[in-house]
Amino acid sequence: MYGFDYHRPAALSDVVDLLTGDEDAKLLAGGQTLIPTLKQRLAMPTALVDLSAVPGLRDIVAEGDGVRIGAMATHATVAGSALVRGVLPGLADLASHIGDAQVRNRGTIGGSIANADPAADYPAALVALDAVIRTDRRDIPGGDFFTGLFETALAPGEVVTSVFFPAATHARYAKFPNPASRYAMAGVFVARRGDDVRVAVTGAGPSVFRWDAAEAALSVRFSADALDGIVPDADGLNSDMHADADYRAQIVAVLARRAIA
Numbered sequence: 467m468y469g470f471d472y473h474r475p476a477a478l479s480d481v482v483d484l485l486t487g488d489e490d491a492k493l494l495a496g497g498q499t500l501i502p503t504l505k506q507r508l509a510m511p512t513a514l515v516d517l518s519a520v521p522g523l524r525d526i527v528a529e530g531d532g533v534r535i536g537a538m539a540t541h542a543t544v545a546g547s548a549l550v551r552g553v554l555p556g557l558a559d560l561a562s563h564i565g566d567a568q569v570r571n572r573g574t575i576g577g578s579i580a581n582a583d584p585a586a587d588y589p590a591a592l593v594a595l596d597a598v599i600r601t602d603r604r605d606i607p608g609g610d611f612f613t614g615l616f617e618t619a620l621a622p623g624e625v626v627t628s629v630f631f632p633a634a635t636h637a638r639y640a641k642f643p644n645p646a647s648r649y650a651m652a653g654v655f656v657a658r659r660g661d662d663v664r665v666a667v668t669g670a671g672p673s674v675f676r677w678d679a680a681e682a683a684l685s686v687r688f689s690a691d692a693l694d695g696i697v698p699d700a701d702g703l704n705s706d707m708h709a710d711a712d713y714r715a716q717i718v719a720v721l722a723r724r725a726i727a
């Protein structure tokens with residue numbers, strides 16, 4: 467690790483001031499990605515601005531027909547929240563399968579989506595459910611948030627404060643976890659709100675994406691067998707030591723059926 471200053475402000479305005487005054491400062495949530503990165507000397511921030519003392523950032527509250535989840539809510543909190551389980555059981559289930567118990571007790575929804583790992587689970591839920599990301603300065607639709615490999619629409623120094631998830635008629639996630647890390651080798655979130663069906667895929671490409679052909683088929687008939695014979699194009703999907711692109715395409719097709727079933 468390189469040396470850095472450490473701040474733990476008790477107000478969001480102080481967080482923003484600290485980031486504005488130092489473009490090389492970094493936010494610290496649960497540290498599940500950031501601390502290993504620092505240990506490996508892959509980043510050299512001048513300061514860490516810890517969000518853990520800012521009031522309200524861990525709150526999970528009902529809003530309209532949906533639920534608003536604070537950026538510092540851990541995966542374990544989301545998985546165990548009676549409110550989330552009531553409004554969107556598929557989202558609580560997704561959170562309950564992230565990493566292991568240690569990761570779920572430290573990792574946060576804000577840190578996960580700001581990091582935008584291509585194999586992270588939450589991005590599929592944000593895109594399929596058309597969630598809205600609230601920051602210290604604006605609301606960003608889930609479909610516009612993830613812009614590429616480890617890239618988001620966040621501006622430098624912009625702080626995610628919460629994510630709003632609208633209720634859905636159906637919302638389920640199925641993933642094929644890497645047996646070592648539990649990250650998604652592929653994961654598919656299927657959401658249906660009225661006539662709108664969205665199928666979002668994570669882990670299989672450089673960033674989360676919507677699977678248009680599956681959405682079209684499911685809009686006609688919302689049933690697992692509506693996807694018979696439909697497999698995503700393997701062109702552009704990830705190939706690595708765990709799975710090649712053709713295999714990932716097949717996994718996505720199976721996971722989409724499982725999510726609906």
Ligand SMILES: Cc1cc2nc3c(=O)[nH]c(=O)nc-3n(C[C@H](O)[C@H](O)[C@H](O)COP(=O)(O)OP(=O)(O)OC[C@H]3O[C@@H](n4cnc5c(N)ncnc54)[C@H](O)[C@@H]3O)c2cc1C
Binds near residue numbers: 493497538566
């Ligand atoms: C062993 C292991 C297994 C894992 N398995 C999975 C898995 O199966 N599925 C999965 O989805 N994830 C998995 N993860 C990732 C984990 O779930 C964390 O969410 C992720 O590592 C981010 O950690 P964090 O929330 O502690 O954020 P940090 O590590 O503290 O921060 C991550 C990045 O986000 C920025 N940031 C943090 N909070 C905010 C905010 N509110 N606004 C703007 N920027 C912010 C930080 O500056 C930093 O750049 C795994 C991690 C580990 C270590």
